[in-house]
Every structure is written in C-alpha cells, then in structure tokens.
Amino acid sequence: MKIIxxxxxxxxxxEETVKGAIMAADEQNAELxxxxxxxDIERIAKEQSFDLGRVEVVHTGEIVTMEDDPISVVxxxxxxxxxxxxxxxxxxxxxxxVSTGNTGALFTSATLIVRKAKGVQRAGIGAVLPCEKxxxxxxxxxxxxxxxxxxxxxxxxxxxxxxxxxxxxxxxxGLLNNGAEECKGxxxxxxxxxxxxxxxxxxxxxxxxxxxLPFDVCDVLVTDGFTGNILLKSVEGVxxxxxxxxxxxxxxxxxxxLSYLMIKPHLRTMKKELDASEHGGAPILGIxxxxxxxxxxxxxxxxxxxxxxxxEFAGSGAMEELEKATQAFAARKKAEREAAKQAALENAQ
Amino acid sequence: MKIIxxxxxxxxxxEETVKGAIMAADEQNAELxxxxxxxDIERIAKEQSFDLGRVEVVHTGEIVTMEDDPISVVxxxxxxxxxxxxxxxxxxxxxxxVSTGNTGALFTSATLIVRKAKGVQRAGIGAVLPCEKxxxxxxxxxxxxxxxxxxxxxxxxxxxxxxxxxxxxxxxxGLLNNGAEECKGxxxxxxxxxxxxxxxxxxxxxxxxxxxLPFDVCDVLVTDGFTGNILLKSVEGVxxxxxxxxxxxxxxxxxxxLSYLMIKPHLRTMKKELDASEHGGAPILGIxxxxxxxxxxxxxxxxxxxxxxxxEFAGSGAMEELEKATQAFAARKKAEREAAKQAALENAQ
Numbered sequence: 001m002k003i004i005x006x007x008x009x010x011x012x013x014x015e016e017t018v019k020g021a022i023m024a025a026d027e028q029n030a031e032l033x034x035x036x037x038x039x040d041i042e043r044i045a046k047e048q049s050f051d052l053g054r055v056e057v058v059h060t061g062e063i064v065t066m067e068d069d070p071i072s073v074v075x076x077x078x079x080x081x082x083x084x085x086x087x088x089x090x091x092x093x094x095x096x097x098v099s100t101g102n103t104g105a106l107f108t109s110a111t112l113i114v115r116k117a118k119g120v121q122r123a124g125i126g127a128v129l130p131c132e133k134x135x136x137x138x139x140x141x142x143x144x145x146x147x148x149x150x151x152x153x154x155x156x157x158x159x160x161x162x163x164x165x166x167x168x169x170x171x172x173x174g175l176l177n178n179g180a181e182e183c184k185g186x187x188x189x190x191x192x193x194x195x196x197x198x199x200x201x202x203x204x205x206x207x208x209x210x211x212x213l214p215f216d217v218c219d220v221l222v223t224d225g226f227t228g229n230i231l232l233k234s235v236e237g238v239x240x241x242x243x244x245x246x247x248x249x250x251x252x253x254x255x256x257x258l259s260y261l262m263i264k265p266h267l268r269t270m271k272k273e274l275d276a277s278e279h280g281g282a283p284i285l286g287i288x289x290x291x292x293x294x295x296x297x298x299x300x301x302x303x304x305x306x307x308x309x310x311x312e313f314a315g316s317g318a319m320e321e322l323e324k325a326t327q328a329f330a331a332r333k334k335a336e337r338e339a340a341k342q343a344a345l346e347n348a349q
Numbered sequence: 350m351k352i353i354x355x356x357x358x359x360x361x362x363x364e365e366t367v368k369g370a371i372m373a374a375d376e377q378n379a380e381l382x383x384x385x386x387x388x389d390i391e392r393i394a395k396e397q398s399f400d401l402g403r404v405e406v407v408h409t410g411e412i413v414t415m416e417d418d419p420i421s422v423v424x425x426x427x428x429x430x431x432x433x434x435x436x437x438x439x440x441x442x443x444x445x446x447v448s449t450g451n452t453g454a455l456f457t458s459a460t461l462i463v464r465k466a467k468g469v470q471r472a473g474i475g476a477v478l479p480c481e482k483x484x485x486x487x488x489x490x491x492x493x494x495x496x497x498x499x500x501x502x503x504x505x506x507x508x509x510x511x512x513x514x515x516x517x518x519x520x521x522x523g524l525l526n527n528g529a530e531e532c533k534g535x536x537x538x539x540x541x542x543x544x545x546x547x548x549x550x551x552x553x554x555x556x557x558x559x560x561x562l563p564f565d566v567c568d569v570l571v572t573d574g575f576t577g578n579i580l581l582k583s584v585e586g587v588x589x590x591x592x593x594x595x596x597x598x599x600x601x602x603x604x605x606x607l608s609y610l611m612i613k614p615h616l617r618t619m620k621k622e623l624d625a626s627e628h629g630g631a632p633i634l635g636i637x638x639x640x641x642x643x644x645x646x647x648x649x650x651x652x653x654x655x656x657x658x659x660x661e662f663a664g665s666g667a668m669e670e671l672e673k674a675t676q677a678f679a680a681r682k683k684a685e686r687e688a689a690k691q692a693a694l695e696n697a698q
Contacts, residue, residue, distance in 0.1 A: 131590065141527055144535050178490055178578035186493050186575055210583030214590035226535055227579055229527035234559030234580050235587045241480065241563035242591050242623065249615040256615060262608035266598040274591065 001029070002094045003310050007036035008063045008081040010100025011297045017100060018044040020303025025055055027304070030311045033094055035060055035085040060084045066296075070104030074112050082106060086113040089289050096290035096310035098281065100298050107142045110287045117323040119330030122150045123286030124225065125293060126158065127232050130274050131214040136162050137176075137221050138285060141229040148191040149333070151175070151222045155202045156325045157285045158220035164318035166219070174208030174218030176227060181207070188224065196222075201325070239274055280309030285322065290314050350378070351443040352659050356385035357412045357430040359449025360646045366449060367393040369652025374404055376653070379660045382443055384409055384434040409433045415645075419453030423461050431455060435462040438638050445639035445659035447630065449647050456491045459636045466672045468679030471499045472635030473574065474642060475507065476581050479623050480563040485511050486525075486570050487634060490578040497540040498682070500524070500571045504551045505674045506634045507569035513667035515568070523557030523567030525576060530556070537573065545571075550674070588623055629658030634671065639663045 005024075007017040018034070018041055025032050034041055038059035045052045062080040064073055074083055082101050089097045090113050097114075099106050107125060116123055124139030138154045139146070146154075155173040162171040175192055177185045182193055184207055196204040205218050210231060213221065223231070250260035260267070280302075281294035290313040294306035313319070354373075356366040367383070367390055374381050383390055387408035394401045411429035413422055423432055431450050438446045439462050446463075448455050456474060465472055473488035487503045488495070495503075504522040511520040524541055526534045531542055533556055545553040554567050559580060562570065572580070599609035609616070629651075630643035639662040643655035662668070 144527065176579060178493065178575050178582075209586075210579050210581070211586040211589075213583060214586045226527050227576055230525060230559050230576055231579055231583050232559070233527075234562060234584055237558075237560040237563050238584045238587050239591065240560075242588065245619045245622065246595070249612055249619050252612075252615050256612045259608040259611040262611075263598055263601075263605045266601050266605060270594045270598050273594065 001311060001314060002031040002033060003028075003307055003314070004033045004035060004085045004088050004094035004097045005307060006081045006085045006097070006099035006101060007034050007041060008060070009065070009102060010294070012299060013100060014040040015044060016298060016300045017303050019048060019300035020298070021055070021307065022048050022050045023300060023304040024307035025050070028308060028311050031056070032307070033058060033085075033088065035081040035088070037061075037063075037081075058084060058088070064101045064105050066102050068102055068105055070102065070108040073102075073105040074109050083109055083113070086110055086291075089291070090114045095314040096292065098292045098294060098303075098306050098310045100294040100296055100303065100306075103141065103293055103296075106291070106293055107284060110284055110291045114287050114289050114291065116286055117288045117319070117326055119323070119326035119328075120157070120286040121153055121330075122146065123284060124150075124154055124157070126161065126283045126285050127228075128280075128282075129213070129232075129235065132216045133219070134162075134166060135213065135218060135221055137223070137228050137232060139223065139225040139228050140232045140282065141225045142284075143225040145226070146188070146224045148188060148195050151188075151192040151224070152195045152199060152202070153326060153329060154222040154285075155196055155199075155204070155220060156329055157322050158222065159202065160322035160325050161283060161285060161318050162219045164316040164321055165312060168219045170203045171219035172205045172217070173202050173220045173222065174205050176221050176223035176231065177207035177209065179207065180209060192222075201329075243271065243274070281306035283309070283313060286326070288323075290319055350660060350663060351380040351382060352377075352656055352663070353382045353384060353434045353437050353443035353446045354656060355430045355434045355446070355448035355450060356383050356390060357409070358414070358451065359643070361648060362449060363389040364393060365647060365649045366652050368397060368649035369647070370404070370656065371397050371399045372649060372653040373656035374399070377657060377660050380405070381656070382407060382434075382437065384430040384437070386410075386412075386430075407433060407437070413450045413454050415451050417451055417454055419451065419457040422451075422454040423458050432458055432462070435459055435640075438640070439463045444663040445641065447641045447643060447652075447655050447659045449630075449643040449645055449652065449655075452490065452642055452645075455640070455642055456633060459633055459640045463636050463638050463640065465635055466637045466668070466675055468672070468675035468677075469506070469635040470502055470679075471495065472633060473499075473503050473506070475510065475632045475634050476577075477629075477631075478562070478581075478584065481565045482568070483511075483515060484562065484567060484570055486572070486577050486581060488572065488574040488577050489581045489631065490574045491633075492574040494575070495537070495573045497537060497544050500537075500541040500573070501544045501548060501551070502675060502678060503571040503634075504545055504548075504553070504569060505678055506671050507571065508551065509671035509674050510632060510634060510667050511568045513665040513670055514661060517568050519552045520568035521554045521566070522551050522569045522571065523554050525570050525572035525580065526556035526558065528556065529558060541571075550678075592620065592623070630655035632658070632662060635675070637672075639668055 033056040060081045062077045064082045126138045127140045159171040281292040284291040382405040409430045411426045413431045475487040476489045508520040511517045630641040633640040
C-alpha cells in the first residue's frame with residue numbers, strides 16, 4: 001500500500017501537513033510519498049527528528065493556491081504538488097492521493113488526470129458528518145446543479161463507500177428535502193424520489209429533513225452540490241458558535257472554571273465526537289482511484305487522519321464495489337434507453 | 350392594539366396555546382381575541398384561574414390539521430380557527446394574527462384572505478436565527494423556487510423588518526451561497542448577486558456562506574425557500590444534537606452533576622440565547638397585515654413570545670415601511686420595463 005501525499009496547499013501547509021504525514025508514517029502500515037518542496041520537507045523533518053529515509057520524497061516547484069482557476073490548473077501548473085501527485089496516482093505509482101489544496105482544483109484535476117471510474121456520470125465530493133452515527137453527505141459542492149439520474153448514482157456510490165468503509169450492511173439512503181412527504185421539494189427532488197424508490201439496488205428510506213439528520217435516520221444522504229455545501233457549512237458554523245458559547249460559560253468565573261476541570265474528560269470526548277477532522281477528509285467519489293480532500297484548515301492531527309482514511313479507502317474494497325455498482329448501473333440505463341428506443345421504433349411502424 | 354390568536358392546531362394545542370395566550374394577556378398591553386373551541390378555552394381558563402372576561406373569545410368548530418391540503422383549506426374548512434381568524438384580520442377586526450397551525454395552509458390562506466401588501470410579488474416566511482446578533486433568514490419554505498427579482502424583494506422586505514423590529518440602521522443584506530466569490534452558485538445566485546449589487550436601496554454585503562452566518566456578517570440573509578428550509582432545519586437539528594450530548598456529559602457521574610450545578614445559571618443563559626422560541630415565531634413577510642407563524646411544537650412560553658412578537662410587529666411600523674418600500678420597488682421596476690419597451694420601439698423605427 002502506497003499513499004501519495006500532497007504536502008503543499010491548504011491554510012497550514014507545509015508545516016502541519018508534513019508533521020501530519022510524519023505522524024501517519026509512525027502509525028500507518030503504509031508507504032508514503034511526500035510531494036512538495038524538498039527544502040521545506042527536509043527542514044520540517046529535521047525539526048521533528050524524523051528520518052526522511054523512511055518515506056519517498058518527490059520535489060515539485062509549484063503550488064496550487066486558492067486563487068487558481070480550477071479548470072486551468074492542470075495546464076498552468078504542471079509542476080505543482082497537486083498535479084504531479086495526481087499523475088503518479090494515474091500511472092499506478094501509488095494507491096491513493098491526499099491533498100488539503102483548493103477543492104475545485106483538486107476535483108477538476110482528478111477528473112482530468114485520474115479520470116472517472118467506469119460508468120460514472122458525475123463524480124461528487126462526500127463528507128462524513130459527525131452525527132449520532134456517521135452520515136455520508138453527497139454531493140457537497142462539486143456539482144451545483146444535478147439531474148435526478150446523478151442523485152441516483154450518488155446513492156449507489158455512497159452506499160458502496162459506507163458499506164466497505166464503515167461496515168454498514170445495506171446502507172439506508174435518504175434524499176435531502178424540505179419535508180418528509182413524496183410531493184416535497186423542487187422538480188428535481190420529486191423526480192429523484194421516484195427513481196430512488198424504484199431502484200431495487202438502493203435501500204431508500206425516503207426524504208430526510210435537516211432536523212432529523214443527526215438522529216440516525218440514514219447512512220447516506222444525497223443532494224445537489226449547492227444544497228449540500230450550504231448544509232455542510234451551516235452545520236459547521238453553528239457547531240463552532242455553540243462550542244464558542246460553551247467556552248464562554250466555562251471561563252465566566254473561577255467557579256465555572258473549576259466546574260470545567262471536573263468534567264474536562266467528558267467534554268473532550270464530546271468535542272472529539274463533534275470534530276469532523278476526527279473522521280479524516282472528504283472522499284471524492286466517482287474518480288477511478290481513491291482521492292481524499294483534507295479540510296483546508298487541517299492541522300497535523302486532521303491531516304494524519306485524512307491519510308489514515310486514504311489507507312482505509314484503498315484497502316477497503318470500496319473502490320472496487322463502487323465501480324462494479326456504477327458499471328452495472330450504466331449498463332442497466334443503457335439497456336433501458338435501448339428498449340425505449342426499440343419500443344418507439346415499433347410504435348412508429 | 351388587538352391581536353387575533355388561533356389557539357387550535359400545532360402539536361400542543363389547545364393546552365399550551367391557551368396557556369400561552371393567558372400569559373400574554375398578563376404581560377402585554379394589548380387586547381386578545383382567542384379563536385378556537387370555546388369549550389376547550391373555557392376549561393383551560395378555569396384550570397388556570399383566568400378570568401375569560403379579560404379577552405374576547407370567538408368559537409369555531411373546525412381545526413386545520415397537518416394533513417390538510419394548504420390550497421383547499423379556505424374552501425374546505427371555512428369554520429376553522431385559522432380561516433375565521435384570518436378573515437377577522439382582513440376585515441380590520443384586529444391588528445395582527447398568530448397561529449401554530451400547518452405552515453403551508455397558513456401561508457396560502459393568508460395570501461388568499463388577507464392578500465399581499467401592495468407591490469409584493471411573492472410573500473415569504475422569515476425566521477430570526479439565534480446567532481451572535483439576530484439574522485433574518487428569508488425565505489424559509491414558502492417558495493421552493495424563486496426568480497432573482499423575488500430575492501431582491503425579499504432583501505427589501507427583510508431590511509424593513511429588521512430596521513423597525515430590531516432597530517438595525519441600514520440592515521446588511523447577504524445572499525446565501527456556496528462561496529464568497531461573485532461567480533458562485535447556480536444561475537439564480539449569480540443573477541441575484543448582480544441585482545442586489547446594483548440596487549442602491551439595499552445595503553448588500555455579498556455572498557454569505559453558512560460557516561460565516563452565526564458570526565455577525567449580515568442582518569438579513571436571502572435565499573429560495575428550499576435552501577432556506579434545509580438550512581433552518583439542519584441548524585435546528587445540530588443544535589439539538591449538541592445540547593443532547595452536553596446533557597449526557599453532565600449526567601455522566603455525580604461529579605459531573607455537581608459541576609452542572611455550579612454553572613447552571615450560565616448554561617441556562619446560553620440555552621436561552623440558542624433557543625429560537627425566545628425570539629417568537631416566524632413573520633410571514635409580504636402579507637398586507639402582520640401574520641406570525643409560531644413553531645408547531647411551541648409550548649406556552651414560546652407561544653406567548655410569538656404573541657409578544659405580533660404586538661411588536663403591529664406596533665413597530667415595520668408593515669408600513671415594508672409596504673412603502675415594496676411599492677417603490679414595483680414602481681421602479683415598472684418604469685424600467687417601460688423604458689426598455691420604449692427603447693426597443695425607438696430602435697425598431
């Protein structure tokens with residue numbers, strides 16, 4: 001198992017990313033390839049007393065920034081850690097790729113260089129939400145608009161991921177909507193509801209509202225990338241606000257502070273449960289090989305967890321199950337279209 | 350000032366709604382009209398030792414339920430507390446209307462009976478989010494799809510509300526989007542961005558992401574009803590989950606429980622700050638007279654707060670400012686359309 005790690009890009013690179021990779025090298029039973037500025041990597045490894053002989057280092061001279069146009073990156077920055085790393089993945093020089101860089105650039109470059117898995121119409125960016133039980137939200141931003149067939153395929157890809165990565169037998173798929181009833185939502189949701197309901201490969205549990213989401217009602221929640229992004233970031237914002245208020249409560253007085261010390265371990269556990277970075281990064285589902293997007297603000301621990309997730313993704317068989325399912329889906333859709341065409345022809349005669 | 354109160358409908362009616370109305374009668378300097386089943390009202394008033402002579406009671410024999418089709422309610426249930434109350438409002442027999450009933454039915458019936466304020470294209474359901482500073486989210490579900498001009502008008506209506514109800518001078522308006530850059534979102538957001546930017550009556554602060562929302566970046570946040578509903582309910586769900594986890598922390602051991610007792614007042618303040626019911630209900634903006642939708646799960650306190658909000662809404666001058674602004678908006682749009690028509694004619698000659 002070999003994981004290709006982009007140590008440039010993101011808010012805290014290369015310091016935290018290199019440190020995270022070093023932590024992962026200690027914890028994970030996998031070879032690592034660190035792609036980035038060799039000077040930075042050597043300096044940080046030295047500071048951390050880490051023997052660089054234990055990993056492979058591939059030097060690159062360019063960095064993809066947040067300002068880069070996602071569509072131009074592959075052509076404009078061929079020597080960036082992101083593009084070089086993705087090329088290595090495409091050429092089989094590693095089993096998975098991890099990056100904290102520009103999400104749009106990573107998604108587009110992965111699609112262009114590594115290409116989509118067989119049968120996939122649209123790849124999507126998943127996010128595992130830290131609810132009572134983990135819920136995979138898909139898509140969270142790659143496709144601002146989608147067709148109902150895309151949502152159907154997101155359901156299939158998401159189920160394969162949750163099955164193999166979290167051991168969920170027959171993952172329950174929900175459709176994010178503004179009400180539980182079948183008639184709810186825009187035309188897109190109503191059409192998608194019908195398809196999800198009819199598809200026997202999908203364990204569809206119906207529409208899911210945001211208020212029910214945290215309480216173990218589904219394992220996979222499908223939506224367009226616009227709505228998914230709004231949900232993901234709102235939940236993040238509100239969580240941050242509440243934890244901030246809680247901090248204020250515990251620092252309000254010496255008594256409050258003492259109270260804090262008394263329940264510190266419990267609060268830590270709670271914070272850990274709510275911390276998305278504990279779950280690692282966001283899997284880009286539908287690309288032919290495992291690609292993990294770590295949060296742009298990842299610290300060393302979060303980045304280490306993203307690498308762990310890449311190791312698990314590559315070793316879980318999720319990729320194989322996903323590709324098998326999307327190929328079967330594409331074949332079935334093709335057969336349906338041909339049958340419809342044939343029927344139309346026969347009707348015309 | 351006279352407030353018409355629908356005491357039927359919702360999860361806890363008539364018990365909690367009548368109790369809430371009784372609390373409001375004690376606290377508010379306003380006459381109340383209780384619309385609903387007289388037997389229920391008399392029984393609960395007696396239990397609460399409340400002298401019914403202090404309020405007006407209008408008996409109705411029907412109740413709008415969650416199962417009722419919003420569009421048919423006016424015709425199908427003419428003797429329901431909702432329809433009777435709205436008719437009274439339309440006829441000037443009160444200054445505002447409050448109900449916990451079926452949101453869709455209330456919105457549709459208010460539009461049909463009370464009608465929209467002058468110049469309004471689409472009314473919307475607002476929600477005041479309990480953030481660092483209150484933020485009015487509009488729309489939260491009445492219009493699952495909207496045009497960019499609707500969002501522009503939501504901005505104008507929302508600003509009038511926040512100005513008069515919360516004393517915010519020149520309310521900052523944000524557009525809910527999946528990124529800060531102008532190019533973000535679907536076609537709708539890009540078109541709306543341009544309009545909001547160009548409209549000099551609107552203090553537009555640009556796109557707002559969910560992650561920034563709680564941290565005082567805008568006073569009014571406009572969006573389509575589908576996305577607004579997803580955001581509102583997700584935030585509600587996550588808040589509930591975190592407070593639930595916190596409760597588990599404090600009940601984990603006797604020491605934890607002692608710790609809880611030490612900071613109980615601070616925690617109560619925090620919970621109060623986060624409690625949407627403290628802010629009352631959701632104003633339906635764009636209807637010709639003040640209508641407040643109280644949360645379906647309102648208890649007596651929440652319902653009392655919704656009545657307080659109705660009193661404030663009717664007395665704030667928000668309605669007058671809103672109508673003045675929407676009329677000016679409609680006149681300007683009409684002039685623009687006529688100028689464009691004239692220009693096209695001249696070009697053709």
